[in-house]
Amino acid sequence: RLYTDPAQLPIKEYDFLVVGAGTAGSVIAARLSENPAFSVLVIEAGSSNQNILAAEVPFLGSTLSPNTTVTWNYTTTPQIGLNNRTIPYPRGYVLGGSSTINFEIWTRGSIDDYNRFAKVSSDPGWSWAEMTHYMKKSEHLVPPTDNRSIFGEVDLAIHGIKGPVQVSLGGYIGGVDRRVIDTTREFGSEFPYNIDMNSGYPLGIGWTQNSVSSKGFRSSSATAYLTPAMERDNLDVLIQTRVTKLVAVSHANGVPTFGQVEVAQTPTGPRVLFNASKEVILSSGSINTPQLLQLSGVGDSALLASLNITTILDLGDVGKNLSDHAFLANHWLVNSTSTFEAVGRNASLAADLLAQWNMTGTGLFSDPGANQIGWMRLPSNSSIFQQYPDPSAGPTSAHYEFLPVNGFVSFVESTPATGFFLSIITNIASPLSRGSVTLASSDPFDNPIINPALLESPFDQYVMVEAIKTAKRFAEASAWKGYIIEAVGALNSTTNEDLASYARNSTSTVFHPVGTARMTSYSNKDGVVNPDLLVKGCSGLRIVDASVLPYIPAAHPQACVYALAERAADLIKAAWS
Numbered sequence: 001r002l003y004t005d006p007a008q009l010p011i012k013e014y015d016f017l018v019v020g021a022g023t024a025g026s027v028i029a030a031r032l033s034e035n036p037a038f039s040v041l042v043i044e045a046g047s048s049n050q051n052i053l054a055a056e057v058p059f060l061g062s063t064l065s066p067n068t069t070v071t072w073n074y075t076t077t078p079q080i081g082l083n084n085r086t087i088p089y090p091r092g093y094v095l096g097g098s099s100t101i102n103f104e105i106w107t108r109g110s111i112d113d114y115n116r117f118a119k120v121s122s123d124p125g126w127s128w129a130e131m132t133h134y135m136k137k138s139e140h141l142v143p144p145t146d147n148r149s150i151f152g153e154v155d156l157a158i159h160g161i162k163g164p165v166q167v168s169l170g171g172y173i174g175g176v177d178r179r180v181i182d183t184t185r186e187f188g189s190e191f192p193y194n195i196d197m198n199s200g201y202p203l204g205i206g207w208t209q210n211s212v213s214s215k216g217f218r219s220s221s222a223t224a225y226l227t228p229a230m231e232r233d234n235l236d237v238l239i240q241t242r243v244t245k246l247v248a249v250s251h252a253n254g255v256p257t258f259g260q261v262e263v264a265q266t267p268t269g270p271r272v273l274f275n276a277s278k279e280v281i282l283s284s285g286s287i288n289t290p291q292l293l294q295l296s297g298v299g300d301s302a303l304l305a306s307l308n309i310t311t312i313l314d315l316g317d318v319g320k321n322l323s324d325h326a327f328l329a330n331h332w333l334v335n336s337t338s339t340f341e342a343v344g345r346n347a348s349l350a351a352d353l354l355a356q357w358n359m360t361g362t363g364l365f366s367d368p369g370a371n372q373i374g375w376m377r378l379p380s381n382s383s384i385f386q387q388y389p390d391p392s393a394g395p396t397s398a399h400y401e402f403l404p405v406n407g408f409v410s411f412v413e414s415t416p417a418t419g420f421f422l423s424i425i426t427n428i429a430s431p432l433s434r435g436s437v438t439l440a441s442s443d444p445f446d447n448p449i450i451n452p453a454l455l456e457s458p459f460d461q462y463v464m465v466e467a468i469k470t471a472k473r474f475a476e477a478s479a480w481k482g483y484i485i486e487a488v489g490a491l492n493s494t495t496n497e498d499l500a501s502y503a504r505n506s507t508s509t510v511f512h513p514v515g516t517a518r519m520t521s522y523s524n525k526d527g528v529v530n531p532d533l534l535v536k537g538c539s540g541l542r543i544v545d546a547s548v549l550p551y552i553p554a555a556h557p558q559a560c561v562y563a564l565a566e567r568a569a570d571l572i573k574a575a576w577s
């Protein structure tokens, strides 16, 4: 059942308390409540996901960020790698968390990404071979909204067909799609066609899969997992309520046991306590999970002391190791009048597209907007490897990503009033830079200090310059002749130095922070959680969200987070069966 006020809840003790009904938290709440013997309360700071049109219409998803009522309106610290610019840093503040506001791209990552998780945790359960079960368990591959034949655009054999999240190919083909595919034919050695980047071998260019249903709706962890589970008597969902502290209820031989959370609805509102008889499961995401740990006395004791917070558990890695994907949209002026600008500048066309979506769930608005993705590596003899170690997980993991879009995309500048555009977005897929999340104060309603360290490492700057040069080569294929008019602005630069300067001026993020409560092996004293995701050095507290990933996958991470949460649910069920 859904509650909006902690005072309404009939009971104050549950077997499991889940902090955050986001991507991972909703999976955990839904899977644990499958066992009627378990009672589960999930507490979400944000609002319900119901009746939010832009959270349903795939094409409108990007309008939910930043600075809306469904996002945590965070901003980064001045970024050294970005000429000291600050960047908006939204996270979902709503049931479903970031899966309700994200751009719906569905990529699993590579074999090497998962095998590295298994290696650093000494747990083969996190390997690609073992995790494919959970990837399939979370997804249901469905036809695209245009119902076209997807033969040759996806490998049906590798996908789940019964999972909660509906996954489909973009349902509106037009614009630049054919030109992108034609480029893979003409320049096949540099840009090989990849029939399915979710096979574990993502390198090359292929069709994007999205968390979008066959009826043209966003499929989020709220719609796919939480809402159906809320009919159960043993699952309660409390929204508009922030967990302000995790409380240790006992100590034995220096080991604290967590079993209580404190919640509040406003900074000065009453504090209410809930008890967990089995576990508290922290699923607040890569920013709020380390924030809440630190507020609760779990973290670097020197930092906590400086904020007058008593250390309960000295874990120096809390909030460290923040890894994110730097994002740069490169623009070309094109000879077309049917790019996304046509919709942005024509209210009656937008209204018609919305009406089409409303009536039939089809058309441009049923498509998130980027129908192909490319994953690329630097050549293995790149000079940069003489100075820096290769941060990628292995030869199947990309160093950078390509995202061609039929219009002007930017998180840094607004769309020009005239002209029609092609964007080829270049993202750093395997960054070397590492940032942090630290408390600004001991007030749980204060925003934490977020430093994703975008392009801070010279390695990442080098990769971005190589990615831009590759995008320019891509745009030279004959498929673009007569279509592309010219590159826009500093993209025209020809020296590495000028391209690096352009990158520092124009890069932002694709909003993929992970790693701030990283998983390590049982024998490793560093790290925050063990391979079973229990917090080191205490009992009763587990973390299940993107913060535990020790490295960022070379992929948009939601599919990885769903699979992680599915396995975590099995681990928790097994621990308490």
Ligand SMILES: Cc1cc2nc3c(=O)[nH]c(=O)nc-3n(C[C@H](O)[C@H](O)[C@H](O)COP(=O)(O)OP(=O)(O)OC[C@H]3O[C@@H](n4cnc5c(N)ncnc54)[C@H](O)[C@@H]3O)c2cc1C
Binding pocket: 019, 020, 021, 022, 023, 024, 025, 043, 044, 045, 046, 065, 090, 091, 092, 093, 094, 095, 096, 097, 098, 099, 101, 102, 103, 104, 105, 106, 107, 241, 242, 243, 244, 283, 284, 285, 286, 288, 289, 292, 510, 511, 512, 513, 544, 545, 546, 547, 555, 556, 557, 558, 559, 561
């Ligand atoms: C704008 C944007 C676009 C993105 N696009 C893509 C994409 O296209 N493809 C992709 O794969 N990934 C994308 N991502 C990333 C992806 O969505 C996230 O990596 C993933 O959803 C993270 O899941 P999570 O469970 O760790 O955290 P979240 O889903 O963010 O869940 C955390 C939840 O905890 C709640 N919470 C936090 N603190 C508290 C507290 N103190 N008390 C109670 N509740 C709390 C939050 O409100 C939230 O609901 C995008 C992210 C953003 C923000």
